[in-house]
Structure formats: structure tokens, C-alpha cells
Amino acid sequence: MKRTAITRRLAGLGGAKWDLHLRARELAAQCRDIIELTIGEPDVPTPPELVEAASDAMRQGRTAYSSGRGEAGLRRALAEHYTQRTGREIAADQVLCFPGTQTALFAVLLGVAEAGDEVLVGDPMYATYEGVIRACGATMVPVPLRPENGFRIAAADIAERITSRTRAILITTPHNPTGAVLTTEDLEAIGQLAQLHDLWIVSDEVYADLVFDGSSFRSPLSHSGLAERVIVASSISKSHAAPGFRSGWCIGPGEFTRNLLPLSESMLFGNQPFIADMTEKAVREGSSVASGMRDRFSARAALLTRRLADESRLAVHQPQAGMFAMVNVAATGMNGRDYALDLLNRAGVAVMPGTSFGATMTGWVRVALTIEDDGFNTACDRIIAHANAIREDVA
Structure with missing residues (x-):
């Protein structure tokens, strides 16, 4: 066959x-x-209060079909959370909910690149990145992450690999596997390249709540000048010790999420309402x-x-x-x-x-x-x- x-x-x-x-x-x-x-x-x-929240939601009948975007309460909670984190106004219609960061990245890559395109990503990288890039038909272009630079992706190394086929830069901050955290200066330099060459920045931020003392996290979503080209993916898997619940999301420009919605609906048609209720509690109350x-x-x-x-x-x-x-x-x-x-x-x-x-x-x-x-x-x-x-x- x-x-x-x-x-x-x-x-x-x-x-x-x-x-x-x-x-x-x-x-x-x-x-x-x-x-x-x-x-x-x-x-x-997983904290017992979150398990109980999911159980309570199921007992209350929160087991019906969901909105394709994700439950309204969770999207509002995420919009408020990212508004506070970034200092920019993030609206609920900029949020799409998915079962975990992995699914969010899969959908987002399908939304920014296709056959004949190239996506730049730091090497080393999380083990599934090559798969989500290949799945959309694009070519993965590795950008070496140098130990002498603390394994932080460098704008100069990105610039050397940009071609007319480049469509996106996929970054991870904090980074898996090295634990590197991009600085404000790193993100500004990457942002300048994205603006110059009209590229998307896809930022996997699943470890944002696990930054050690002495370092600080900043998202490219905080940069108002990049508002129309940054897409963030994350979840509660790491921050709330809830990997098996598979509850994640992406945050992006309103036009991007509107255009991605039919793809999301074709794949999933939203996440489970009882898990969304648990996730809303997790986002609003923070991690214990x-x-x-x-x-x-x-x-x-x-x-x-x-x-x-x-x-x-x-x-x-x-x-x-x-x-x-x-x-x-x-x-x-x-x-x-x-x-x-x-x-x-x-x-x-x-x-x-x-x-x-x-x-x-x-x-x-x-x-x-x-x-x-x-x-x-x-x-x-x-x-x-x-x-x-x-x-x-x-x-």
C-alpha cells in the first residue's frame, strides 16, 4: 500500500x-x-485542588462539547494572565486552547509554514520540533547554540541562515534541553531580524514558571513592536505538575488565531470543558x-x-x-x-x-x-x- x-x-x-x-x-x-x-x-x-476542580466539573456535567476556540472562561483567564505578564493588552480572541503545548505547536507550525518554506530553530532543540516542522512540509534549518554563549540562540547565527524561503524562527525560552533563558537584548535582536525579513516568531514558553534565582524570564510577546508576528505556546504541564491533563494554548495576533481556528476545529474542536475549568483555576490562582x-x-x-x-x-x-x-x-x-x-x-x-x-x-x-x-x-x-x-x- x-x-x-x-x-x-x-x-x-x-x-x-x-x-x-x-x-x-x-x-x-x-x-x-x-x-x-x-x-x-x-x-x-498534580496539586489535589486541581484534581478536585476537574472532578467537580465532571460531576456538574461539564462533559459536553466545547467551543472550537476553547472555553470562554479559560480564554479570559489566559488573556488577563498574559496582559499582566507582558504589560500589553491581550484579548480573549487572541487565545486558542489545545490539549498540551505539543498540539499547539503542531497547529501553529501548520499556520505559519508549508512545503518549500524554511523554519529556523536552535540546535539543540526539544526532540519533537523536527517533527512538527516536517509535518507542515517545511524544511528545518538548525541554528547552532554555542556553549560559550550559554546555549542562547544568537541573532548573528540566525541572520546567516535566513533565505528568501524562511518563514519563521522557533525559539524556546527557557530552553529545553539546556535550561538557557533568553535575555531582553537577545529577544530585541531576534525581533529586529523578524521585522527586517517579515518572519514569524514562535515562542515555546512551557518552562516560564521554572526560572531559577539569578535569572529572569521575558517573552517576545512583551515587545509591542512585535505584536503582529509573535505566537506563544505553553501549558500547565510543567508549571502546575499536570502533564497528563494535556491542557495548553497558543496566544497570537487576533487575525492569526481567527485564521488558525478552522484548522484547530478540524483537528480537535476544543479541549474538554472539565479540564478547561481546572486550567482556568490554575491560571487564575497561580501554581502552588x-x-x-x-x-x-x-x-x-x-x-x-x-x-x-x-x-x-x-x-x-x-x-x-x-x-x-x-x-x-x-x-x-x-x-x-x-x-x-x-x-x-x-x-x-x-x-x-x-x-x-x-x-x-x-x-x-x-x-x-x-x-x-x-x-x-x-x-x-x-x-x-x-x-x-x-x-x-x-x-
């Missing part, structure tokens, strides 16, 4: 990038002692768990940085935000994928190869900061012992 072009474009993407994580789960199911540091699962359960996660993730990143520097030849890029730290494993003489497989098989610690996030990360792995402190300390012990064993083997 014939396959469609989109299935060919997406071959090898999606779940294939998570094969090491899946292998770790298989070993754990065989009763192997595995410490899992692979995915960005919050280290606390974000500050604790920020403190714990920051402390674990500092611990990992200190211990690997003192006790091994591995080097950590200390993140400014998020749930992960990148570790440079080049000193082992192994590439990141071989290192991650060896670490899993010999030490029982599962981390993600850097190449799951881009071609520039051959000598790196991503370590999740999301397990409890005792387990994380044990993982550090194992990583250090494994690295030193490799050194002895080579010697």
Missing part, C-alpha cells in the same frame, strides 16, 4: 528518539535497579508547586555541577531554568549515545543522549533533575564511579 508524504517525512522521528528511555523502562520491568533521569516528569503529583520545583531543580543542578567537577572529568553546563542539565562526556572518549548506553548497562542510570536533541550535541547527555534527593545523590555516585571506571579502562 502507498504511504503518504507526511508519514515518510516523519519516519524515524517521534518516539524513535526516546528509545534509550524505553529501554530503561524495559530493564526496570525486569527488576533491574534503574535510576531514570530521562524525561521531564515533575517531581510532585512551581516555587518548590524551582528550588529543588536548581539545588540538584548545583549538586551535579559541583560533584562532577570535583570527582570526575565530566563537565556540567549549569542551567538557568527548567528540569534538566547538560553534561559534556567528551572526556570519556565516547560519544553521548555510546556513553548513555554504557551508563545504563553498567551503572543502571538512564540519561538521554544529546543527539536526541540535535546534531551539535554529539558529546553530551541530558540529565533530568526530577527525582527525589536521595535517589539523585545515588545517581551522582553511580555516574562518577562509571566515569572513573572508564578512565581506568582507558589507562
Whole structure:
């Protein structure tokens, strides 16, 4: 039977990038002692008050069809939230609701690019970005994120890759996997390029509430001069420890969201009303768990940085935000994928190869900061012992 072009474009993407994580789960199911540091699962359960809000809404009959835009109360709450966050007036008709950031990004990319177009994105990148870009038929153009620039995407590197086919710049701030946070100056320089070349800026901001002390978050949506070309995607998955509820959104110019609505309705026709009610409560009241996660993730990143520097030849890029730290494993003489497989098989610690996030990360792995402190300390012990064993083997 014939396959469609989109299935060919997406071959090898999606779940294939998570094969090491899946292998770790298989070993754990065989009763192997595995410490899992692979995915960005919050280290606390969804707050009970949000679970109860969803349950109450279901009991009250909030299980009927939704508006294609999303429930009116949630869209008003998001408009008010982003008005306060950005200092710009954001209206409810600039909001579309989706089941999670992933779906929002999929729809948004279909709304800004198509076959023959190009989308610029930092390398490394979140593992699904290549898929959402390929899905719309566009070509992904990687922009190297340099360690010496703190892994922040640089306007000069973007400028070198803009062509007549470029339609959008996809940014992530705070960044996954590196934890970098773009500065106001970074965003202004990117915005100038977007204005000069008439480009969209798509900003994935799912980690905006997980910025560590000493850094501050700013969205390109705050820049009034970019009002007609910035689209933000986010969700409550990270900020409210609610990834399984799949509740996200995009915020963009009113004309863009109106034009995207038929696509959204063709895909989904809105999210579940009872989840929308829970999300409205989450947005209006803020997160009861974000500050604790920020403190714990920051402390674990500092611990990992200190211990690997003192006790091994591995080097950590200390993140400014998020749930992960990148570790440079080049000193082992192994590439990141071989290192991650060896670490899993010999030490029982599962981390993600850097190449799951881009071609520039051959000598790196991503370590999740999301397990409890005792387990994380044990993982550090194992990583250090494994690295030193490799050194002895080579010697």
C-alpha cells in the first residue's frame, strides 16, 4: 500500500528518539535497579485542588462539547494572565486552547509554514520540533547554540541562515534541553531580524514558571513592536505538575488565531470543558508547586555541577531554568549515545543522549533533575564511579 508524504517525512522521528528511555523502562520491568533521569516528569503529583476542580466539573456535567476556540472562561483567564505578564493588552480572541503545548505547536507550525518554506530553530532543540516542522512540509534549518554563549540562540547565527524561503524562527525560552533563558537584548535582536525579513516568531514558553534565582524570564510577546508576528505556546504541564491533563494554548495576533481556528476545529474542536475549568483555576490562582520545583531543580543542578567537577572529568553546563542539565562526556572518549548506553548497562542510570536533541550535541547527555534527593545523590555516585571506571579502562 502507498504511504503518504507526511508519514515518510516523519519516519524515524517521534518516539524513535526516546528509545534509550524505553529501554530503561524495559530493564526496570525486569527488576533491574534503574535510576531514570530521562524525561521531564515533575517531581510532585498534580496539586489535589486541581484534581478536585476537574472532578467537580465532571460531576456538574461539564462533559459536553466545547467551543472550537476553547472555553470562554479559560480564554479570559489566559488573556488577563498574559496582559499582566507582558504589560500589553491581550484579548480573549487572541487565545486558542489545545490539549498540551505539543498540539499547539503542531497547529501553529501548520499556520505559519508549508512545503518549500524554511523554519529556523536552535540546535539543540526539544526532540519533537523536527517533527512538527516536517509535518507542515517545511524544511528545518538548525541554528547552532554555542556553549560559550550559554546555549542562547544568537541573532548573528540566525541572520546567516535566513533565505528568501524562511518563514519563521522557533525559539524556546527557557530552553529545553539546556535550561538557557533568553535575555531582553537577545529577544530585541531576534525581533529586529523578524521585522527586517517579515518572519514569524514562535515562542515555546512551557518552562516560564521554572526560572531559577539569578535569572529572569521575558517573552517576545512583551515587545509591542512585535505584536503582529509573535505566537506563544505553553501549558500547565510543567508549571502546575499536570502533564497528563494535556491542557495548553497558543496566544497570537487576533487575525492569526481567527485564521488558525478552522484548522484547530478540524483537528480537535476544543479541549474538554472539565479540564478547561481546572486550567482556568490554575491560571487564575497561580501554581502552588512551581516555587518548590524551582528550588529543588536548581539545588540538584548545583549538586551535579559541583560533584562532577570535583570527582570526575565530566563537565556540567549549569542551567538557568527548567528540569534538566547538560553534561559534556567528551572526556570519556565516547560519544553521548555510546556513553548513555554504557551508563545504563553498567551503572543502571538512564540519561538521554544529546543527539536526541540535535546534531551539535554529539558529546553530551541530558540529565533530568526530577527525582527525589536521595535517589539523585545515588545517581551522582553511580555516574562518577562509571566515569572513573572508564578512565581506568582507558589507562
